[in-house]
């Protein structure tokens with residue numbers, strides 16, 4: 001249907017920016033990244049930054065106020081709070097990193113294998129994960145502390161194991177969502193090993209939510225580590241933010257401000273991780289949207305001409321220009337297309353892949369992909385210019401007056417709902433009729449589009465019907481509200497040849513019966529000859545020729561049309577199977 005997926009993007013096509021760059025363009029993401037950078041620099045260069053060693057004490061600086069060599073003052077033992085804070089950064093980050101690495105390594109690996117291979121492996125791993133989640137983490141940590149001693153690193157390894165089910169569940173669910181994608185099947189068929197598929201095709205696709213989880217778990221690890229140390233579970237000889245918090249708390253009535261510094265360090269670092277996770281999430285939710293808006297704003301749309309005088313003209317597209325933003329400006333994919341469609345007429349839109357047929361159709365439907373805009377031109381529909389109509393107004397037209405039949409029948413039916421619901425829902429919403437009336441109409445429509453057993457189809461889920469039946473269902477849905485205009489984007493391409501002929505015949509009959517106007521996007525001149533009254537040939541975003549079907553075939557005017565017609569294989573001498581002679585084989 002859309003060339004976006006089938007044709008290589010032009011050099012100037014809007015691409016996705018790297019996640020790192022676009023997160024940094026988000027002000028909150030930038031602030032979070034800068035703060036985390038500061039924390040990391042403090043941790044790495046602690047010996048260079050801290051003016052004193054962590055345990056240097058000066059007896060006359062006990063509880064000293066800020067200044068006089070101690071930037072943030074002295075603690076209850078006469079040590080420099082600033083220096084301990086800097087060294088504490090190192091130890092706190094290492095502890096958090098240990099927990100994070102253990103959790104991610106165990107959880108992501110187990111999730112990848114359980115999700116990809118499924119079966120008994122998944123059941124066993126899920127049991128283990130559920131078991132770990134059921135354990136009270138704090139009690140487990142206290143138990144290990146008693147038996148293994150006061151190393152906070154050991155506690156963080158154990159805490160990492162306790163956190164791993166979060167990564168496991170997330171990864172397993174993500175893998176389950178992508179492992180049946182066609183590109184994974186294609187990788188299997190092309191002989192790639194399971195390990196390679198997991199590493200290349202699955203891990204890469206699911207990495208973004210896992211990165212968000214990493215950022216959140218990093219924050220949690222810091223909080224938990226500080227909490228454990230605050231409870232006295234750390235090594236008192238090692239300076240950490242949690243340990244400092246405990247010291248400051250014990251000394252709170254003498255130097256109340258001392259608690260501020262480790263508290264601030266913990267809160268700012270944790271908040272930075274959370275903000276960074278939010279910035280990454282926001283970036284991912286943008287989907288295919290172009291991260292950087294073009295510097296050049298889209299020109300204000302202006303109507304071309306006035307509504308057509310002739311009431312028989314239902315659709316009059318004039319000098320339509322559709323563009324997508326790139327960093328350097330707007331790339332035009334439809335470059336001044338004009339089309340006219342009379343009531344009851346079928347207009348074929350043909351042309352090579354990427355010539356702008358689908359974009360023209362989507363502009364009429366008001367369904368351009370994110371970023372796409374009608375840059376200029378008019379779409380006069382029944383006397384009203386619908387180019388750049390507000391979405392709420394377009395919604396009133398779509399389904400009711402302008403309907404759409406897509407190329408891929410199966411992916412346009414929601415697998416979660418029965419066919420009946422998907423047929424009646426638009427009728428109830430758009431026409432405001434009762435459910436019972438909608439059901440009666442749906443059954444009639446199913447019979448009309450040639451379903452052998454309408455009741456069975458009505459109660460079936462999409463996976464229980466064939467592709468040809470699904471396309472008939474979509475046609476039934478499109479015509480259910482008796483639209484004036486039907487836009488069909490290669491409605492037979494995904495079907496086999498015999499079904500194609502039946503679906504075409506159905507469309508032709510329905511069009512005549514309802515006197516509908518149809519815009520039919522197609523590559524296929526057979527389809528054009530079969531059903532269209534007139535045809536417009538598109539190339540590189542422009543219409544190069546529009547004629548009545550007979551004259552297009554009999555006397556094509558444009559060189560490109562002649563080229564397209566010459567490329568139709570009908571006149572080619574068919575290749576005949578010739579059995580290989582024994583003589584040829586031995587030779």
Ligand SMILES: Nc1ncnc2c1ncn2[C@@H]1O[C@H](COP(=O)(O)OP(=O)(O)OP(=O)(O)O)[C@@H](O)[C@H]1O
Nearest residue numbers: 001002003004324333353354355356357358359369
């Ligand atoms: N979302 C998008 N962003 C940017 N460019 C796009 C987008 N969708 C389509 N295009 C570009 O618009 C041009 C026209 O695409 P369109 O889908 O209309 O072609 P088409 O003639 O329908 O091709 P096909 O017959 O293969 O579907 C192509 O160059 C395509 O790369």
